[in-house]
Amino acid sequence: MHEFSLAQSVQETVLSVAKERAAKEINKVILKFGAFALIEEDQFRFCFDILKKESILLKETELEIIWIPGKLRCQECSFRGNIDDIPQKHTELAPIFQCPKCKSYVTDIISGTEATIDSIVIK
Template sequence: MHEMSLMESVIDIACETARQHGATRIKSVRLDVGSLSHADPDALLFCYEAVRHGTIAQGATLEINRVPGEGWCMNCEKTVALADRFGPCPDCGRHRVQMTAGDELKIRDMEVI
């Protein structure tokens, strides 16, 4: 499963970061997940539960923050909302939009003990 490997690396990074800060436990993790990314939040939560076992993130809650899609329209020369990855500009209707946000999957912040 695609989400499984994503969450494995999220847990890896979270545990590594916590250790670098001398923490022994992770309390919570907040993830930025772009709404245009192919990661499904429900699947992410499910995989998170599975991969955190036996790590210092075992008791940590996961909060998923959905980041809306955004792109730069080369025609309007401004940032516009993007409903899908290769979607048109909502203002001019052209397909000259370069995605600038909405594809991310990264740790926004975390709480450690």
């Protein structure tokens, strides 16, 4: 389960930062997820809630998720655009995006694959 291992790595990083700074409480964790990172927000929050209970520092932590829109560049015609504009096909491995201008499937993702910790608010 992708979301659980992601939640675990967020938990580990946040706790190690909090311990380094001798925090008494972690008020808020702000994460940045890309639209192409294939993360289910509800599932992620569910997993993180379970992990929160393992640590006193995390018990009252608020989780904020900022979604970064996905952007593509077409290799055939150099079109650039957001995910919303672009028809997509889902395969078992990853979504494939079609250029709306020339219909090519040879496209590069130029943003929106990130899954990072933006900031941690501690007390």
